[in-house]
Structures are given as structure tokens and as C-alpha cells.
Amino acid sequence: NAGVTQTPKFRVLKTGQSMTLLCAQDMNHEYMYWYRQDPGMGLRLIHYSVGEGTTAKGEVPDGYNVSRLKKQNFLLGLESAAPSQTSVYFCASSYGQATYNEQFFGPGTRLTVL
Amino acid sequence: QQQVKQSPQSLIVQKGGIPIINCAYENTAFDYFPWYQQFPGKGPALLIAIRPDVSEKKEGRFTISFNKSAKQFSLHIMDSQPGDSATYFCAAWENYGGSQGNLIFGKGTKLSVKP
Numbered sequence: 001n002a003g004v005t006q007t008p009k010f011r012v013l014k015t016g017q018s019m020t021l022l023c024a025q026d027m028n029h030e031y032m033y034w035y036r037q038d039p040g041m042g043l044r045l046i047h048y049s050v051g052e053g054t055t056a057k058g059e060v061p062d063g064y065n066v067s068r069l070k071k072q073n074f075l076l077g078l079e080s081a082a083p084s085q086t087s088v089y090f091c092a093s094s095y096g097q098a099t100y101n102e103q104f105f106g107p108g109t110r111l112t113v114l
Numbered sequence: 115q116q117q118v119k120q121s122p123q124s125l126i127v128q129k130g131g132i133p134i135i136n137c138a139y140e141n142t143a144f145d146y147f148p149w150y151q152q153f154p155g156k157g158p159a160l161l162i163a164i165r166p167d168v169s170e171k172k173e174g175r176f177t178i179s180f181n182k183s184a185k186q187f188s189l190h191i192m193d194s195q196p197g198d199s200a201t202y203f204c205a206a207w208e209n210y211g212g213s214q215g216n217l218i219f220g221k222g223t224k225l226s227v228k229p
Binding site: 004040041042043044045058090092102103104105106107108 | 120123148155156157158159160203216217219220221222
């Protein structure tokens with residue numbers, strides 16, 4: 001059981017470039033999330049999905065797009081990267097979105113935008 | 115507006131000490147309060163959690179104290195060890211109704227336990 005995996009682990013982009021971050025989970029979880037973590041800011045929700053084919057905006061969605069074509073995968077896209085998107089990105093998944101459903105996190109992707 | 119306020123930002127204790135991390139909130143729609151532990155280079159992982167109808171919960175050396183009237187909760191680590199050195203996040207589940215909601219995180223506390 002790999003849990004939640006993220007690809008790539010590190011990436012450096014130039015301003016204006018695009019890229020896609022891939023998240024995969026093998027726990028058959030219904031819900032998936034993308035967070036960004038910045039120093040002194042904690043974790044902030046970018047987008048989330050409550051099931052295959054669905055997506056919804058979180059707290060900081062601007063500049064990002066997501067897709068959930070398969071239940072086990074959740075993709076985060078940056079169409080035109082900006083230095084403000086330099087961050088560590090975490091994907092998470094949970095069985096449901098009920099109060100007591102634990103979120104399981106991946107190891108993160110460190111993105112630098114120059 | 116920061117919905118979950120966490121303090122201190124960093125904390126250094128000696129081995130065997132009892133670090134205490136505090137969190138406060140205003141939103142009465144919060145109905146579940148987990149703590150996540152994050153080691154360098156890793157993703158956060160659930161450590162312990164409490165519901166607002168309970169004033170204290172212990173799991174091993176980790177204890178959550180919850181004060182519903184004051185809208186405050188805290189994490190205590192008994193007999194702290196160097197292996198406890200990590201960043202700790204408090205969080206609160208904002209219940210939208212039914213099974214919908216959102217997890218709001220504090221800004222984190224970096225704990226260092228010196229040998």
C-alpha cells in the first residue's frame with residue numbers, strides 16, 4: 001500500500017511556464033485535496049474533489065486548475081506560473097468528507113518559480 | 115482573517131520537558147479539532163483529535179485539552195523526546211452541514227527537543 005504519492009518531488013519553473021502535478025492514491029478514497037504550504041502560513045486548501053469527475057474551489061484557487069478523471073488520480077495544473085506560486089504542494093485524500101474522516105497526505109512537491 | 119490562531123510559532127525544550135502548543139478559534143461551526151504532526155520533508159500526519167463534547171483526550175504521551183467556552187484547545191507532549199522534533203499543526207473542521215465541510219489549519223509550531 002503506497003498510500004498517497006506525488007509526482008514530481010521537485011520542480012523549477014520560469015515565470016509563464018506551465019506544469020501539472022500528479023497525485024495518486026491507492027486507498028480507494030472518495031475525496032481528494034490539494035493544499036499549498038508556505039512558511040508561517042500553515043496549509044491552505046487550493047481545490048478539492050468529492051468524487052471522480054468533480055472538483056471544487058478551496059481557499060486559494062486562483063491561478064490553478066484541477067481535474068479528477070479517475071478516482072485514484074487528482075491533477076493540479078498551473079497554466080502560467082508566477083513567482084507567488086513558489087511553495088510546497090501537498091495532496092491529501094480521505095474516505096469521506098464527514099467530520100471524523102482522517103486526511104492522508106502525500107510527501108509533497110517543492111515548486112520554485114523564477 | 116485567520117480562523118485558527120496557533121501559538122507559539124516556534125518552541126525549544128529540553129528532553130523530558132512538556133511543550134504546550136495553544137490554538138484559539140471563533141467559529142462556532144467548528145466541531146472537530148485534529149492535530150497534525152509533520153517531520154521535515156514529509157507530509158503532515160494525523161496525531162490526535164478531539165470532539166468539542168470532551169475536555170481532554172490522551173494518546174500515549176500526547177494530550178489535547180479543550181475549553182469550549184473559551185474556544186481554545188492545546189496540545190501537551192509529556193516527557194518530550196528528540197524524536198518529537200517536528201512541526202505541529204492544529205486544525206478545525208468547519209461543518210457546512212450533512213457530510214460537507216472543510217479543514218482549517220493553524221499556521222504551525224516548529225518544536226525542537228534538545229537532548
